[in-house]
Amino acid sequence: MNDKSNKFWTWVLLSVFTPILTGVIIYYLTEGADLNSENPVTEPIQFYFLADTAFIKIDNAKNEIRKLKNLGYNQAGKFWLQDYPNLSNNPYYQVYVAKFSSRTSCIELLKSYIQRNQDAYCALASTNQNVSPDYFGSDSLQRSRNP
Numbered sequence: 001m002n003d004k005s006n007k008f009w010t011w012v013l014l015s016v017f018t019p020i021l022t023g024v025i026i027y028y029l030t031e032g033a034d035l036n037s038e039n040p041v042t043e044p045i046q047f048y049f050l051a052d053t054a055f056i057k058i059d060n061a062k063n064e065i066r067k068l069k070n071l072g073y074n075q076a077g078k079f080w081l082q083d084y085p086n087l088s089n090n091p092y093y094q095v096y097v098a099k100f101s102s103r104t105s106c107i108e109l110l111k112s113y114i115q116r117n118q119d120a121y122c123a124l125a126s127t128n129q130n131v132s133p134d135y136f137g138s139d140s141l142q143r144s145r146n147p
Contacts, residue, residue, distance in 0.1 A: 048105070048106040050098050053095050061095050078093045086132070087133050121137035
């Protein structure tokens, strides 16, 4: 082959394979950076949340989140329970209605949300296993209304 032919085939190969290889490299580099991943890195160390349900399968959790958002609960999301050892060691995705910085704010939403889900509750998720989860559910609401 002559020099012109070599340059042509080099150009063809680079033109065809460079975008493919770039795409493959980008895919593998960003695979773990998905903001909706099972184990997000940006979660705070502790927060209150209004629990809806928990699922073993992530697809079930995502479907429940979609339902909640369609009902207007736009802050609905999920987290992996084992990331917060003060809650449970069970391999579940916890679906929550919303997250809060205070217990009082969580309980305010719980008061109306239990009409949709009697099993809903507020809890404190923490990466510190020694922190109390501070569970507060519909039974706690009943007791506080009827001392």
